[in-house]
Amino acid sequence: MDKIQDILMELAEGFGYTFALFAVTLLFALPLGLLFAFASMSKFKPLKWFMKTLIWVIRGTPLMLQILFMSFLPRYVFQSTTKAWAAALSISINDMMFLFVVLAFVLNYACYFSEIYRAGIEAIPVGQYEAGKVLGLSKNQIFSKIVLMQVIRRILPPMSNEIITLVKDTSLAQVLGVVDLLNAAKHAVNHYVILTPFIYATIFYLLFNGLLTLLLGWAEKKLSYYKV
Amino acid sequence: MAFLEVKDLYKNFGETAVLKGVSFAMERGEVVSVIGSSGNGKTTLLRCLNLLETADSGSISVDGETVFPLSKTKDKSDSAQQRLTFGMVFQNFNLFPQYTALQNVTLAMDVQAKKTLTSKNPFSPERRRALKELREKNEAEARQLLARVGLENKVDNYPCELSGGQQQRVAIARALALSPDILCFDEPTSALDPELTGEVLKVIKQLRNEGRTMIIVTHELEFARNVSDKIIFMADGVIEETGTPQELFDSPKSEKTRAFFEKLSEKVTEDDN
Numbered sequence: 061m062d063k064i065q066d067i068l069m070e071l072a073e074g075f076g077y078t079f080a081l082f083a084v085t086l087l088f089a090l091p092l093g094l095l096f097a098f099a100s101m102s103k104f105k106p107l108k109w110f111m112k113t114l115i116w117v118i119r120g121t122p123l124m125l126q127i128l129f130m131s132f133l134p135r136y137v138f139q140s141t142t143k144a145w146a147a148a149l150s151i152s153i154n155d156m157m158f159l160f161v162v163l164a165f166v167l168n169y170a171c172y173f174s175e176i177y178r179a180g181i182e183a184i185p186v187g188q189y190e191a192g193k194v195l196g197l198s199k200n201q202i203f204s205k206i207v208l209m210q211v212i213r214r215i216l217p218p219m220s221n222e223i224i225t226l227v228k229d230t231s232l233a234q235v236l237g238v239v240d241l242l243n244a245a246k247h248a249v250n251h252y253v254i255l256t257p258f259i260y261a262t263i264f265y266l267l268f269n270g271l272l273t274l275l276l277g278w279a280e281k282k283l284s285y286y287k288v
Numbered sequence: 289m290a291f292l293e294v295k296d297l298y299k300n301f302g303e304t305a306v307l308k309g310v311s312f313a314m315e316r317g318e319v320v321s322v323i324g325s326s327g328n329g330k331t332t333l334l335r336c337l338n339l340l341e342t343a344d345s346g347s348i349s350v351d352g353e354t355v356f357p358l359s360k361t362k363d364k365s366d367s368a369q370q371r372l373t374f375g376m377v378f379q380n381f382n383l384f385p386q387y388t389a390l391q392n393v394t395l396a397m398d399v400q401a402k403k404t405l406t407s408k409n410p411f412s413p414e415r416r417r418a419l420k421e422l423r424e425k426n427e428a429e430a431r432q433l434l435a436r437v438g439l440e441n442k443v444d445n446y447p448c449e450l451s452g453g454q455q456q457r458v459a460i461a462r463a464l465a466l467s468p469d470i471l472c473f474d475e476p477t478s479a480l481d482p483e484l485t486g487e488v489l490k491v492i493k494q495l496r497n498e499g500r501t502m503i504i505v506t507h508e509l510e511f512a513r514n515v516s517d518k519i520i521f522m523a524d525g526v527i528e529e530t531g532t533p534q535e536l537f538d539s540p541k542s543e544k545t546r547a548f549f550e551k552l553s554e555k556v557t558e559d560d561n
Contacts, residue, residue, distance in 0.1 A: 191382035195396035205399075286385045
């Protein structure tokens with residue numbers, strides 16, 4: 061009985077990292093993605109092409125590779141060490157690794173989100189902007205008061221998809237030794253030589269994604285009080 | 289000097305010349321209808337007036353003040369303010385779908401009201417109180433406007449819950465909310481089912497009786513004839529002929545005007561067959 065409790069404790073701890081990675085990625089990638097979307101639609105060509113190239117590279121390579129690349133940054137790009145960076149930030153090496161994972165995730169998801177934002181923004185009829193203009197609204201007011209709500213409504217279904225994918229992608233954090241939910245389960249499987257931790261992990265993932273699905277579905281319903 | 293003076297407006301889209309020197313004038317309280325076949329620059333003319341398009345050359349002045357070209361020294365916010373000289377009602381209504389009829393009308397009013405506030409600190413209680421008062425005033429005004437276009441029972445409905453005719457009437461109320469000097473209509477009934485055009489035209493007629501200055505681009509010739517003080521017939525990017533409805537409809541001088549009417553009457557007989 062104690063064994064099950066131990067395993068569940070370990071998994072809960074792992075889920076802590078999974079959840080933290082999930083939440084922090086969303087927190088930063090959602091606004092950053094919008095910035096990226098603006099950049100990729102910019103009239104200033106160099107910025108536009110820089111953004112398009114970045115999105116191509118990020119979407120065209122595995123997320124796991126990007127995570128590994130982040131961890132090589134100190135040594136190969138800055139001729140320093142992970143240890144020195146961790147010391148500079150006065151955090152542990154493990155936390156430094158977690159930070160690399162977070163950086164890779166934020167960048168990766170911001171790029172995916174930016175394409176969803178872009179599709180949403182480009183789908184808004186030009187008449188909406190014109191109606192705002194003739195009513196004397198500034199560009200920013202048109203975006204914040206007229207366009208943004210319509211964009212959010214349009215992109216919620218594809219965003220939900222990405223968000224649920226993100227939950228599962230968090231398991232890639234283990235390439236830098238982060239003990240996320242799946243990694244914790246793996247350890248438990250090896251340590252106790254039983255398969256049940258995988259089943260527990262499965263239940264954790266399913267419950268979390270089930271909750272998210274309900275939440276996102278509720279938001280979608282809330283926003284569909286009007287037709288576009 | 290006339291209330292609105294448009295002089296020598298030119299506009300090209302790439303290689304295509306759409307406006308080739310358009311000049312006209314109108315007085316306060318006048319209703320001018322612009323007619324002509326599609327693709328002859330009617331809509332572009334209207335869009336140049338309210339600066340949705342920037343004319344390549346020419347000038348526009350209202351009440352003695354130059355609206356276009358904008359002087360270089362003025363900053364950008366002026367172009368947003370200049371637009372308010374002209375109200376605009378679009379062919380496709382362009383209502384904001386996420387807002388109710390009432391919110392569609394008050395949105396721009398509230399934005400304008402905010403500019404009049406003296407205190408800029410968003411947390412100051414005086415500012416918030418003043419803002420609340422202004423909002424309440426705007427809402428009352430918006431309700432009145434919606435009642436004037438016959439929609440007092442639809443204030444809390446979303447555009448998707450309204451018929452095309454009702455949506456266009458909300459759009460008219462929205463344009464009126466900023467009390468523009470000149471109200472422009474870009475084919476206001478073209479996107480409507482025939483049985484719904486009547487209610488919109490009725491509102492426009494009512495505005496005419498209130499003495500509103502209006503420019504109406506329309507294909508409803510019968511309506512144009514009844515409601516306008518002056519008709520402008522556009523062909524090939526220029527004003528081909530202008531005059532009172534009687535002059536233009538009963539004794540058109542230009543060959544092109546006559547051809548336009550003839551083609552229309554042919555179409556009517558065809559439709560009858």
